[in-house]
Amino acid sequence: MMDICEPIEELLRELEHCTEAALAEARSGNVLDASKTIEYRGDVVRRLTGILPASTLSYQDWNRLVIVHFQGNQLADAINQARMEAAARLVEMSRQQALLDCMAGVCPSSSSGQISETA
Amino acid sequence: MSSTSSSFAPLQFTGISQYSTDFQQILTRAVSIAQIPLLGLTNEQTTIDRQEATLGNLGSAVSNVTSSLQQIGSLGLGQALGASSTNSTVVTATATGATAPANYSITQVSSLATAASVTSLASYSPTQAVSSVGKMQLVYGSNTYILNLTASNNNVAGVAAAINALGVGVNASVLTPGNSAYLAISANSPGQTTLKLIDNPTGTPTEITNSNASNQGSNTNFYLNGIAVSSPNTTVNSVIPGVTLKFNGTTAVNETVTVRLATDRTQVASALQGLVTSYNTLKSQMDAQFTTAGGPLSGNNILYQIRRAMSSIVQYQGSGEISNLANVGVQVQQNGQLSFDQQTFNSLSDAQITKVMNLLGSTTTGIGGLQGSFSQISAPVTGSIATQTAYWNDRAAKLTAQIQDRNSAISRLQASINSRLQAADASIAALTSQQSVLTASISSLQYVSYGKNTQSA
Numbered sequence: 001m002m003d004i005c006e007p008i009e010e011l012l013r014e015l016e017h018c019t020e021a022a023l024a025e026a027r028s029g030n031v032l033d034a035s036k037t038i039e040y041r042g043d044v045v046r047r048l049t050g051i052l053p054a055s056t057l058s059y060q061d062w063n064r065l066v067i068v069h070f071q072g073n074q075l076a077d078a079i080n081q082a083r084m085e086a087a088a089r090l091v092e093m094s095r096q097q098a099l100l101d102c103m104a105g106v107c108p109s110s111s112s113g114q115i116s117e118t119a
Numbered sequence: 120m121s122s123t124s125s126s127f128a129p130l131q132f133t134g135i136s137q138y139s140t141d142f143q144q145i146l147t148r149a150v151s152i153a154q155i156p157l158l159g160l161t162n163e164q165t166t167i168d169r170q171e172a173t174l175g176n177l178g179s180a181v182s183n184v185t186s187s188l189q190q191i192g193s194l195g196l197g198q199a200l201g202a203s204s205t206n207s208t209v210v211t212a213t214a215t216g217a218t219a220p221a222n223y224s225i226t227q228v229s230s231l232a233t234a235a236s237v238t239s240l241a242s243y244s245p246t247q248a249v250s251s252v253g254k255m256q257l258v259y260g261s262n263t264y265i266l267n268l269t270a271s272n273n274n275v276a277g278v279a280a281a282i283n284a285l286g287v288g289v290n291a292s293v294l295t296p297g298n299s300a301y302l303a304i305s306a307n308s309p310g311q312t313t314l315k316l317i318d319n320p321t322g323t324p325t326e327i328t329n330s331n332a333s334n335q336g337s338n339t340n341f342y343l344n345g346i347a348v349s350s351p352n353t354t355v356n357s358v359i360p361g362v363t364l365k366f367n368g369t370t371a372v373n374e375t376v377t378v379r380l381a382t383d384r385t386q387v388a389s390a391l392q393g394l395v396t397s398y399n400t401l402k403s404q405m406d407a408q409f410t411t412a413g414g415p416l417s418g419n420n421i422l423y424q425i426r427r428a429m430s431s432i433v434q435y436q437g438s439g440e441i442s443n444l445a446n447v448g449v450q451v452q453q454n455g456q457l458s459f460d461q462q463t464f465n466s467l468s469d470a471q472i473t474k475v476m477n478l479l480g481s482t483t484t485g486i487g488g489l490q491g492s493f494s495q496i497s498a499p500v501t502g503s504i505a506t507q508t509a510y511w512n513d514r515a516a517k518l519t520a521q522i523q524d525r526n527s528a529i530s531r532l533q534a535s536i537n538s539r540l541q542a543a544d545a546s547i548a549a550l551t552s553q554q555s556v557l558t559a560s561i562s563s564l565q566y567v568s569y570g571k572n573t574q575s576a
Binding site for chain 1: 519525529536540546547550554557
């Protein structure tokens with residue numbers, strides 16, 4: 001194995017670590033912390049690709065790279081899932097706000113004091 | 120009435136991922152859909168507003184009936200007395216609280232109250248001294264006032280100003296017929312008195328005004344039921360309790376003017392007509408609540424309270440010959456409204472009119488006493504209407520406060536969620552980029568390791 005593989009091994013280990021951490025944060029709904037971790041992951045990826053050798057990696061590092069890539073797809077799915085849940089929650093909040101405002105007599109579609117059945 | 124809460128501003132979402140536009144459309148549609156189930160709630164709010172407005176109008180109508188009944192009660196209590204005079208050119212009379220019919224004779228009205236008014240005996244030029252020594256004395260009634268004059272105001276205008284400055288109830292002015300100037304002094308109030316201006320009061324007093332028996336004011340002098348009365352005013356309200364006499368002229372020789380206190384039929388007729396009018400207005404508003412469709416207040420207990428009170432008027436039955444409203448010309452028509460037959464009322468004899476007073480009663484008896492039932496409904500703070508309105512207002516206020524609190528909480532939560540969405544959107548874009556880099560790295564490593572991309576078909 002070439003001497004340059006050792007820093008690659010550390011970076012790959014670091015990449016695997018932060019990808020797992022971000023995945024755990026995203027799955028628990030902690031989008032803000034996951035976002036920071038993903039940003040750090042991007043830094044590691046840039047450093048890694050800067051020194052990735054043209055020669056063959058060890059099977060361990062190769063597997064690690066593939067797993068990181070696979071977990072990256074899972075992380076994207078988890079972030080998307082958290083995003084949709086937040087979007088749904090926001091929609092629900094908007095409905096509640098519109099409901100309360102109309103109860104108070106401030107309804108954007110009301111001009112005669114009565115709301116029609118059509119939306 | 121309901122009050123407004125925070126206005127609704129649709130949340131605008133901006134992002135850098137491909138989903139930003141889609142999400143905004145979803146949000147806008149969600150808000151529109153959210154308004155549909157609000158039909159019942161908003162209509163209920165509108166109903167409350169209409170109920171309050173209707174109740175307000177009803178309250179005014181009830182108050183008017185209350186006032187009509189109170190007026191009737193006051194007339195009954197005071198026998199609806201009115202004062203009249205057989206010669207208004209001599210004296211007019213006004214009933215101001217008399218409680219029993221009576222007749223009074225006024226004779227020998229020999230004078231009317233006039234104010235004292237004197238003029239200087241001599242005329243003066245503008246700069247000519249009025250006082251020989253610079254000191255004068257004003258006599259008004261039993262009081263005397265000293266005027267100390269200087270060279271600057273010892274003239275007709277200065278003396279007039281000095282007299283006015285005393286503020287003792289007289290007015291001094293300068294009369295200028297032709298080129299001469301006379302000092303004129305008049306009392307502000309009528310009545311017999313003493314008014315004159317004296318020069319050098321502490322030396323050789325000399326009156327400079329033309330005071331005489333005819334210009335020292337006069338009282339209104341007359342005989343009331345043979346008793347001599349002298350008043351410093353033409354309006355006399357202290358000799359007959361509850362009656363104000365206004366003297367306008369003197370009597371002829373041997374003339375007797377009679378002031379009569381008697382029940383004033385016109386007052387009673389006017390009060391009855393007033394009751395009919397206010398009752399009918401209330402009846403019309405009440406009928407609008409009892410239609411087939413029902414008014415905004417349908418089912419409200421206040422309506423039944425008002426209806427019972429109205430029934431007590433038309434069904435009132437006292438005792439004696441004049442015992443109900445029909446006896447005085449107030450009839451109930453087929454539609455439930457009242458009418459006032461002036462002819463029936465006019466046909467009542469004087470004796471019957473006296474009995475009408477029993478029917479009218481007072482603020483606690485008779486027809487007038489029925490005002491109590493209406494007062495319970497229309498009283499400003501403690502009445503049924505006020506209580507109901509206060510309840511609705513309180514409910515609306517509490518609801519508004521809860522809505523405001525809830526809206527504030529929702530706004531804070533929306534801001535929090537929005538920040539997560541923004542972070543998720545940025546993260547997705549970053550991940551896409553990172554995955555692309557990793558994919559390229561894996562593909563290049565596969566070429567190196569295997570000579571081909573093992574993942575491509």
